[in-house]
Amino acid sequence: MKFVDEFRDPAAARALVKSITELAGTDHFKFMEVCGGHTHTIYRHGIEHLLPEAVELVHGPGCPVCVIPMGRVDDAMWLAEQSGVIFTTFGDMMRVPGSKGNLIEAKARGADVRFVYSPLDALKVALDNPERHVVFFAVGFETTAPSTAVTLVRARALGVRNFSVFCNHVTIVPPIKAILESPDLRLSGFLGPGHVSTVVGLRPYRFVSQVYGKPMVVAGFEPLDILASVHMLLQQIREGRCEIENQYTRVVRPDGNTQALKLMAETFELRPHFEWRGLGFISQSALKVHPDYAEFDAEAKFEMPGIRVADPKACQCGEVLKGVIKPWECKVFGTACTPETPIGTCMVSPEGACAAYYNFGRLHRETAQLLGQRG
Amino acid sequence: MCLGIPGQVVDIVDAEQSLAKVDVNGVRRNISVRLLADDNLQVGDWVLVHVGFAMAKIDEHEAATTLDQVQKMGADYVNEMEAFTSSEIR
Numbered sequence: 180m181k182f183v184d185e186f187r188d189p190a191a192a193r194a195l196v197k198s199i200t201e202l203a204g205t206d207h208f209k210f211m212e213v214c215g216g217h218t219h220t221i222y223r224h225g226i227e228h229l230l231p232e233a234v235e236l237v238h239g240p241g242c243p244v245c246v247i248p249m250g251r252v253d254d255a256m257w258l259a260e261q262s263g264v265i266f267t268t269f270g271d272m273m274r275v276p277g278s279k280g281n282l283i284e285a286k287a288r289g290a291d292v293r294f295v296y297s298p299l300d301a302l303k304v305a306l307d308n309p310e311r312h313v314v315f316f317a318v319g320f321e322t323t324a325p326s327t328a329v330t331l332v333r334a335r336a337l338g339v340r341n342f343s344v345f346c347n348h349v350t351i352v353p354p355i356k357a358i359l360e361s362p363d364l365r366l367s368g369f370l371g372p373g374h375v376s377t378v379v380g381l382r383p384y385r386f387v388s389q390v391y392g393k394p395m396v397v398a399g400f401e402p403l404d405i406l407a408s409v410h411m412l413l414q415q416i417r418e419g420r421c422e423i424e425n426q427y428t429r430v431v432r433p434d435g436n437t438q439a440l441k442l443m444a445e446t447f448e449l450r451p452h453f454e455w456r457g458l459g460f461i462s463q464s465a466l467k468v469h470p471d472y473a474e475f476d477a478e479a480k481f482e483m484p485g486i487r488v489a490d491p492k493a494c495q496c497g498e499v500l501k502g503v504i505k506p507w508e509c510k511v512f513g514t515a516c517t518p519e520t521p522i523g524t525c526m527v528s529p530e531g532a533c534a535a536y537y538n539f540g541r542l543h544r545e546t547a548q549l550l551g552q553r554g
Numbered sequence: 555m556c557l558g559i560p561g562q563v564v565d566i567v568d569a570e571q572s573l574a575k576v577d578v579n580g581v582r583r584n585i586s587v588r589l590l591a592d593d594n595l596q597v598g599d600w601v602l603v604h605v606g607f608a609m610a611k612i613d614e615h616e617a618a619t620t621l622d623q624v625q626k627m628g629a630d631y632v633n634e635m636e637a638f639t640s641s642e643i644r
Contacts, residue, residue: 180560180579181560181562181600182560182600182612182617183559183560185617185621186620186621186624191621191624191625191628192628193628194625194627194628194629194632195624195627195628197628197632197635198627198628198630216557216558269605296605296606297585297605297606297607298605298606299586299606299607300606319605322558322604322609323604323605325589325607325609326586326589326604326605326606326607329586329588329589329607373558374558374602374604374609377558377602377609377610378609399620400558403621403624404620406624407620407623407624407627410627426620427620428613428616428619428620429612429613429614429616429617429620430558430602430609430610430611430612430613431610432610436589436590436609436610437592438588438589438590438591438592439589439609442588442589
């Protein structure tokens with residue numbers, strides 16, 4: 180597959196790893212990625228096992244599915260259970276547990292929950308079912324928000340009256356800042372989110388290097404992209420530089436996507452604050468439907484319970500999301516919490532660190548020893 | 555969720571409604587190219603596809619440059635090691 184296969188060349192990867200090992204030397208580096216897609220690639224291709232011990236990859240709050248608190252999932256289920264509603268959602272939200280089960284279970288109990296690939300598909304469901312009300316569960320960072328924005332504009336243009344969006348879009352900068360402010364972590368740098376950056380460009384990350392003195396390399400999603408980005412980070416550190424660099428130049432432009440940003444400004448507003456699973460309340464970190472588009476705002480049209488639900492005591496998703504512990508260090512990883520019976524969102528979404536590790540992780544000796552020690 | 559896959563534009567279905575047909579690894583579907591309204595999209599262009607939308611044009615020249623850079627990053631070390639191995643210092 181073009182633009183994919185070439186970036187998976189094993190020989191190039193081996194050579195890159197040798198270079199990385201040489202650059203890293205005997206120091207220890209901790210690089211955090213904040214994108215579920217990166218977590219997925221790293222585990223799927225066993226990149227953390229290719230890298231030398233000196234380089235540790237830490238997974239941050241990059242999975243927009245994983246950070247949605249249980250209370251919001253409960254609200255989604257409530258919407259799905261309203262009579263006359265067709266509840267449309269991306270696949271990965273369907274098995275995220277709220278306090279009363281998940282959307283698939285709601286569907287089994289009779290709610291009309293439908294998987295859609297695109298918010299435009301959800302709009303089509305509304306057009307095809309004028310006597311029902313269609314709600315779209317909008318989830319995702321700035322990569323996905325523009326798609327919801329275009330859909331809202333199109334719904335308005337078509338005069339659609341039976342469509343609304345339950346908006347749970349979140350923005351990338353606030354959690355990065357929260358991580359940098361967190362006392363638990365000592366990071367050497369960041370792998371920047373590749374696809375979010377196609378929308379927002381590089382400028383929003385300037386504070387990372389200028390205020391917090393950490394380098395960042397915006398990385399693509401193939402193994403060679405990730406390895407090259409690690410190399411670039413190490414090169415920066417060795418040369419005493421601290422910059423925001425772009426490794427994913429084939430799709431990321433420094434100014435991002437102006438059309439996307441314009442449409443987002445027209446259709447969304449920043450919420451004063453929003454609760455992130457594991458990170459607590461973060462101000463200005465999430466989007467709501469703009470008052471100008473209130474007729475498409477599910478939160479304006481419906482009186483949702485809006486109850487805040489605390490995570491189950493056993494759940495350590497918060498620590499995993501902040502990169503404080505690794506998936507296998509969670510007390511319930513692989514035992515009570517598995518992809519089939521997830522307790523927390525890190526296990527549900529295929530991009531969650533726990534699911535990625537469970538599905539693709541290669542158990543090497545140290546991990547086996549660790550698990551053996553826990554008995 | 556962040557999954558963006560490369561696809562090639564095979565048809566501009568409706569320029570006014572910003573609809574194009576792309577080929578992703580042999581599968582052809584319509585997507586919205588509204589976000590690339592400023593990019594003068596042509597048949598044959600490659601785009602990054604995410605939830606039914608083209609997010610960015612894939613710059614083929616940049617892709618080639620990136621691959622070159624990747625090769626170079628690896629080659630520097632390998633070349634150095636080869637040179638070192640060839641040394642006959644006594």
